[in-house]
Amino acid sequence: MIMDASLILHEMGKRARASAAVLAQASSAKKNEALRAMAAALRAHKDDILEANGRDMRGGEENGLGQAMLERLKLTEQRVEDMAVGIEEVAALPDPIGQTVRGYVNSDGLEIAQVRVPLGVIGVIYESRPNVTADTAALCLKSGNAVILRGGSEAMDSSRVIVSALIEAVSSAGLPEGCIQLLDVPGHEATTALMRLDDLDVLIPRGGRGLKKAVREHCTVPCIMTGDGVCHTYIAASADPQMCVPIVINAKTQRPSACNAMETLLIHKDAAPKVLPAVANALVAHGVELRGDAAAREIFADMEPAADEDWGTEHLDLILSVKIVNSLDEALAHIARWGTGHSESILTTDYAEAEKFLDRVDAAAVYVNASTRFTDGGVFGLGAEIGISTQKLHARGPMGIEQLTSTKYKIRGSGQIRR
Structure with missing residues (x-):
């Protein structure tokens, strides 16, 4: 199989490289025409997409796929429409290709311009969510990149029909x-x-971590890691109790299968007696299983004991770890130990404490008095996203079309030589 796959990919790579050369020179109008055709194709093939997704859902249930994964896998008419709208939103974004990042004339009289160019050929490996197929294809095309997609086996029927529709649209344009x-x-x-x-x-x-581990072991090309989301919310001693419940509920339950959902709640010891009972009762009412340390369980008994592995687990489900801390520094140390560099939030009315949290936490997105669920390319004004990068080279945070570009220098002279 490895030989067959390698041969198939060799041909796919050649097609992608040739297509990338054409796409890099395509006008904004041509790319936007293709994107609008892609959105229309999704709507036209909606019934086929939903039928394929139904097969994937049945297969997932038969194979014991967890509820969180099934939620990621599921498509509805509205989700297909959202995919189409997302592509149209990408079409409406300014084209990054050819944009001048900076330009100047140096002491030799050379006109130097740094401009954005496509990365070239991008490979994307993803799990479960078939909407990623459409989002990724749109972002890559808008930024002038050819893409080879590798969706999870659990969503292959859905991805196959979606890609067929998108290719049909691209060709028509x-x-x-x-x-x-x-x-x-x-x-x-x-x-x-x-x-x-x-x-x-x-x-x-x-x-998930299994895929990231495989990439670290086997990948021989440059890669951009998009992150596991062991995200924290820290309730400080000065936090407004009226603010805590809605933010915590949103961060954990609005979409628990998302990578920006909260996985651990940290509470200052002085805030815990007055805040934890209300927060915990609200979480339990939303079906959340709580796993707490000893101090948290003394205040709210309806918790399972938290094990060490809970602090570092991305559950992607209605499971939440709860820990009482003695200080902001202890909260920062816990986040540094167990966080994955994705999204972290502090609830506080203390300005100095908020600024310290913003400065000290090493993550792609750091919040004050807001839910971690906002870490998203659309929310940040980037349109759809290809993922949330938790690394520090090239791109960090939500990756939109600009993050799918590199730069080159264009230098114009008038006979200069270097002496």
Whole structure:
């Protein structure tokens, strides 16, 4: 299988590289035409997409897929419409390609301009969510990149129909079909082969720790890690009790399967007696299973004891770890030990404490008095996103079209030589 996958990917890589060369020179109007056609194709093929997704859902249930994963997998008419609208929103964004990042004339009279260019060929490996197929294809096309998609096996029927519709639309707009390709070969060997494909300029994995571990072990091309979300909310001693309940409930329950959902609640010891009972009761009413340390369980008994592994687990489900801390410094130390650099929040009315949290926490997104659920490309004005980068090279945080570009320098002279 590894040989077959490698041969298939070799041909896919050649098509992608040729298509990327065309796409890099495509006008904004041509790319936007293709994007609008992609949105229309999703609407036109809605019934086919939902039928395929129904097969994936039945397969997931038969294979014992967890509720959180099934929620990520499921498509509805509204979610298909949201996918189409998301593509149209990407079309409406300014084209980053050719934008001048900075320009100047140096002491030799050279006109130097740093301009945005596509990365080239992007490989994306992702799990469960079929909407990622459409979002990723749109973002890559708008930023002038060809993309090879590798969706999870649990969503393959959905991804197959979605990609077919998108390719049909891209071709109708006069762009190469190789701009968007789906690696439709079963088995981990095919995924590993993609990680080693020389024609990739960058690989972006979107998934859990198992996928990230495999990428670290097998990937031979540059990659941008998008993050696990062990996200924290810290309720400080000065926090407004009226603010705590709605923010905590939103951060944990609004979409628990999302990577920006809260996984651990930290509470200052002075706030805990007055805040924890109300917060915990509200969480339990929303179906959340609480796992607390000894101090938290003394205040609210309806909790399971938290084990060490709970502090570092991204449950992606209605499970929450709760810990009482003695100070802001202890909260910061806990986040530094167990956080994944995704999204962290403090609830406080103390300005100095808020600024210290903003400065000291090492994460892609750091909040004061707000839910971690806001970490999202659309919310941040980037349109759809390809993922939340938790690394520090090239891009960090929500990755929109600008983060899918590199730069080059254009230098114009009038006969200068270096002496």
